[in-house]
Amino acid sequence: MQYSLEDYNGLFITDRQDALNFRYRISEPGYFSSWHIAGDPTLIIIRSGTLRLTVRNGEYRDFSAGELFIAQDALQEDESFDSALHGHTAALIGDEKLQAVHIKLANKVLCSN
Numbered sequence: 001m002q003y004s005l006e007d008y009n010g011l012f013i014t015d016r017q018d019a020l021n022f023r024y025r026i027s028e029p030g031y032f033s034s035w036h037i038a039g040d041p042t043l044i045i046i047r048s049g050t051l052r053l054t055v056r057n058g059e060y061r062d063f064s065a066g067e068l069f070i071a072q073d074a075l076q077e078d079e080s081f082d083s084a085l086h087g088h089t090a091a092l093i094g095d096e097k098l099q100a101v102h103i104k105l106a107n108k109v110l111c112s113n
Contacts, residue, residue, distance in 0.1 A: 023102040031092040038071035049098030
């Protein structure tokens with residue numbers, strides 16, 4: 001996605017973006033989530049801790065305090081979730097509690113090929 005920026009005396013900012021809800025998340029050390037999908041595009045901002053997301057091919061990325069990403073993996077319109085085929089896992093890495101903000105950006109968006 002690309003957004004145009006407006007210059008407000010040296011502060012470059014986009015127009016307001018709609019969001020559907022806001023949630024604050026806390027996970028304790030040792031947290032692990034089995035295979036799942038985000039479903040709805042969600043902006044996730046990591047405030048503390050390190051969250052590791054692993055995808056099907058075994059690749060992973062760690063997100064730590066100050067980092068953010070948009071989780072938006074979803075199913076095709078005619079698909080049903082299959083934990084052997086779809087999604088990603090999430091794990092808290094290290095001994096620090098995870099604190100994050102989840103901002104739902106839109107209702108479910110279906111993937112397209």
